[in-house]
Amino acid sequence: MALNVPGLIAVIIFYAMTLATGLWAAWKAKKNERNNTETEVAIVGGRNLNLFVGLFTTTATWVGGAYINGTAEIVYLPSRGLAWVHAPLGFAATFIIGALFFVKPMRSKNYVTMMDPLQEAFGGMMGSFLFIPPLLGDIFWFASILASLGATVSVILDVKGLLSIIISACTVILYTLLGGLYSVAYTDVIQLLFMIVSLWICVPFALLNSASENIAYTAVHEVFQGPWLGNIQSKYIARWLDDFAYMSLGGIAWQTYFQRVLASSSSKQAMKTSYLSGILCAIMGVPSILIGAAAASTDWNQTSYGLPTPNERNESSMILPLVLQYLCPTYISVVGLGAIAAAVMSSADSSLLSASSMFAYNIYKKMIRKRASEREVLWVMRLSMVVLGSAGTGLAFLSNSVYDLWFLSGELVYAVLFPQLCCALFVPSTNTYGSVAGFFLGFGLRLLGGENSLKIPPTLHYPGCILVDDVYVQLFPFKTFTMLVSLITIIVTSHLARFLFMKKILPIEWDVRNVFRKVPPDPSELEHELQVSLRTPEVTDSPRDEIYQHFSQK
Template sequence: MTIGQIQLLVAVVYFAIVLGVAIWGAFHTGTEEDFLAAGRTIGPWVGGAVLAATQISAGTFVGTLGRHYLTGVSWIWIWFGVWAGWMVSAIFVAPKLRRFGALTVADYVGTRFASEGARTLAAALIIVTYTIYLTAQFQAIGEIASAIFGIAPLVAMSALLASTGFYTVLGGVRSSSYIDFVQTLIMVMALLLAVPVVISHAGGIAALGEYVGSIEPRVTGWWFTWKELVAFAMAFGLSIAAAPYEMTRYYSMRDVATVRYAIGISLVAQALIGSTVMILGIGMRGLFPYLSSPDQASSILASTVMSPLLGSLFLIAMVSAIMSTVNSILLVTGGAFAHDLYKRLVNPHASERRLIWINRVAIVVLGVIPFWFASRKLADVQTIVV
């Protein structure tokens, strides 16, 4: 088989699984609670995979791997800030949100402060902020696909919107949770399989460390000061503890104990992902020490270093990372519009069936808007995110 045929086969199998789970989820979605919280039936293993998949995005596979390529070992300390944020969430945030039993973050804000104004403001901020963030995600997939496959960015962005929007609209949180479980397995497996390949090409751990240290001693030592690392870690940790697209996932889990177990499982998955990404970034520095951009490391790893089959799996893992993040954001913004704005301000007596369809329409519209902005490339990805 040619490389193109292998890539096509892997992609077909992957999307067939996604389609099957989406259709299954649609048949188990009868109420708004089913659509936005999976009927509160998600267990710890699926829940843990969901939290990991939601956090891990293209930024991890491209940006973090590239950061390790450039700065080496010391960037790994950022993960401890991320994990500290998860611990804060497990101890203080998650139990309160799950006991409250809301469907959206704005739902909690409005009831907690007994203010419809606060609810409306929270929903509006979530929609605006995440519309901007989604613009960056669409633009990123366009640039990645263009660099690796030579595909027009608009085609790649259209494929992302169509595929992710399809399974999100069909089954809501239930479908997305089980698809996230599959995507997390793919991401972890792809990274674990890539590590021995890169180490073998580099001549072993000892040879790799010696070589990259001779190129740039800070790669195997300290690139950042401890103050810089603490600042980075705090920024990432606080963002995790307060991210609406992570927080809303707690509502779908069975109870508080399930949420805490899920966070623990998520931390294990993130530890595997974080450590393997570090090794791959440093390994690529040893194999290709003078790339024009650190962000090229992951695409060259998949297309040049790995076999066609493993490279295809790695590319699917990158796509999975983007899809899981986009999916979670679409659910949050769609829920903010349908549950917190439409139901509260327009039609308080809307039927469950109507609310599900309003959620679906909102997801489509709030997916098309950032797609439109991304197609015009009004700024670079990093500027949009910041």
């Protein structure tokens, strides 16, 4: 296949538009620094994102390369089908649950990142441990979506994936570094619009190709590789529910979500943004579903791709770009490539900003240098973007193994971090000792459950664990079970520790984290809390001496 020069030019134009939008947003962010601190402008956009921009940036963050490629792949796979597509409805549930239960508690205290309530409830040291799963998740997510873009470019443009990965990473790092959330949000608007238009343009060509049967007929009839609607056997129902719960609840405890919530101009607007994003996320899955159905309904021998089929060649993960390349005209496949590039960049910039925000604000400013200036924190944030972005770019060349690592880290966020966040926001009686116990028990249980994609056999065989093709498959909903065990452990251990120390069954000297014994407040922490309170409307009405008294009693 020869180099697709028109396609290459089109992609370059798209990247130039994205970069220009990001630089313009960086200039807008600079203007907004007059009324807000530099850190808050970079992390939460000065808390003044309007509904339109908030809706588009939230949706674009979730509708990434893994979403549109993965949905098409699952529909295409003979062993799966539409019945096993969780993402559209799962993401919709994520945003609805987030709006109902999590928006107001996070907004009420003017938090800057998702880690703030965790550090407030369980202490800075424990908060640092809890930072590890989302950090790994963001880095592996950044790497995996860049890898998917590289593979797609190599299929459609016949350009080495290495080049596209490096150019994409440099573009994302540059505009995110300069403009923070403003650049990410406004480029997301362009990218999501491009995705919507591009994917829907490609769908009719894929469905009407002469090599494809009518998808309404192949949905329920045995054609080529079986009905693409799929089915859920009774023995897999618990596994299906486990995956759906993971997709719905596991997406909440991510900084990428709360960054948009905290950047909205009000709680009411944040809730509207969350509800509407859920609806739009579900709608954005439709083009990928139709493309996957077209692939399952295609006689590949009638195309230049030939036989064996993508499934037989183990290229199912590339089914969306393969459909664009072999079932659509060249100029349409280029348009589809633009949609994939837009999806990748809209998620990559968000993951990069998420990890660097939490590191600079929650680790560096709150743990390493509590007296760091706003400018210093901002530069640490920018430096961490370069370091984390470079690490993710390097990992992108590992391709499938990186995607598997991201999936495992996402499960750790669900099993370990989600229950911690729930306790920090809704169970104020929990403490550091419960947090530590819940963290290590949840982490251990998840690893003992095994991970087939990384060739980690299960050490703990749950009920219904079966051997399929020499690989153990857990049919028990062990991800949700692990999350619930972690949640219960945090609550029970917290109350047990309180009982033991308050009843003096354990000597108060053993309270190494100073949860129950009174210690003089750290002056630097008092100063930090005062600075925060003085720019928080809910607290500024209180006299300064009352604020001192409040924190000295902690």
